[in-house]
Amino acid sequence: MSVLSAQNLRKSYGTQTVVDGVTLSIEKGQCFGLLGPNGAGKTTTLRLLLGLIAPDSGQIQMFGQAIPQQSRAARQRVGVVPQLDNLDPDFSVLENFMVYGRYFGLSAADITARVPALLDFAGLANRADAKIQDLSGGMKRRLTFARALVNDPDLIFLDEPTTGLDPQARHLMWQGLRRLLNQGKTIILTTHFMEEAERLCDRLVILDHGRLIAEGAPRELIAQHIEPCVTELYGDDIAHWRDNFAAQLCARHENVGETLFCYSRDGAALMQNLHTQTHLRYLHRPASLEDVFLKLTGRELRD
Template identity: 60%
Template sequence: MSTPTLAIDGLVKRYGDQTVVDGVSIRVEPGECFALLGPNGAGKTTTLRCALGLTTPDSGTITLCDEPVPARAREARIKTGVVPQFDNLDPDFSCAENLVVFGRYFGLDRATVEGRLPGLLEFAGLESKADSKINTLSGGMKRRLTLARALVNEPRLLVLDEPSTGLDPQARHVIWERLRRLTAAGTSVLLTTHFMDEAERLAHRLAIMDHGRILATGTPREVIAKHIEATVVEVHGDWPGGMAAWVEAHGRRLSRRCELSAETVFCYTEDAGELLAHLSGQDGLRYLHRPANLEDVFLKLTGRDLRD
């Protein structure tokens, strides 16, 4: 059995009387993409900061790239790449210069970094932009360059915080393809994202956390199968007394579980046949029948209320 690239066991972090991480355990294997999901304030960022040795935990153990953290956090971070949520490229430098300067932070000499430049620029799809200044790049180009920059030290673990925020669909798919290339080559990836489709597409395994605790873990399909009904019917439209009245009159009877959000009813069921037959005869109602997905699980476990 291989040694995990990252192993977190029983992690606890408190700020005063508030416990923001409460007994979290996570393992990221070599060549695995592991997604850590949760609403704002769930404890994801604190967990990542503890894993990187930037925040000292109150209890628990962390091993990152075979180094104990925080005791040897600096040595562990040398073997780690981090892609922050927002790009922090230096606008005064070209694409190539950003990579060279960043490599010096890891103690790499210029010749070593310059030897890696062609591969990094190819990975980012920026071979023709080596001498271009940052302010001439599109948002997708900047994101790909930030990803390539995090690989300048050839890390064993790549930590990505919301990697595709603000990107158009084309740019997102390019980022996803690059990340698959990394894991196929043996690099471990620890991903946080609010895009459930991104987690479903990329993650080999994932954990959903809230209020500092892990609520569910497994492969995306395992988590969906364990925590949610097989199918969902979304119902909205015109009904006497509103959709809440439809839920009481029909929704609860025709489905295993109903949730009313604004004026849309989410009906969860293993067999939607009787519900669909009812809806097909209601001219005022519109509906969407689909398989349950990771977003349904996320909302079931963490709730639909907005988080600041």
């Protein structure tokens, strides 16, 4: 059953088309990734899906309700973790839950009953009375995440949830996400970390210039777009090596700055050759979602 679906969404600002014919469908219990370089239209797509802004054309259905017309009812079952923490700095941890819960029309008793589980989820079990300014960046991020669960949502939106977190905090965040998925929640996630998307997402789309340019499970996308093995070569002599061996040993290769990327089916012959080239440094690894992402969206900077 589709929890959230959108058909042919379009949104322009002036002459610039930010979202250009996006169609997607998210099934119950899925972790769905929305990837794309900066300015690809991810945030605008999220805002459209939440019913915060109206599309120029296209339809959105969330829990069977038309968005944005019935977004008030639909958002009753949604939790949102924004890109930047917007906790209430004047309140304690506990007060943040209480105040936020009331926006969903929850009674004080309902919220109070949920608080221990939320504190536990945020790893702030004994910090209920702490002030927000006394929390570390990671704690605030976890609290923002827990706050989004105050209404026990069925669908959770996370906009770059792990940006700026250290590896410990990021792994904790991933565990939290998996716990929610195990409970049958549906998650829609934007991220710039391909490793994160590869680990967590059941399905994902890559958005560029407002259009969907790829869609599928992470493994499928890798298999579809990239040879299974990637070898990165570094050093002064790579040009020489490339001219002599690349065409023969790699299915495909590309030069990026000082690095030569070689894509191959199994890489056995390539590795054998490299063992003899002691002056070259290299990294041999399986193809990843990041390779797909860079292949599809290009390597030039987006600002």
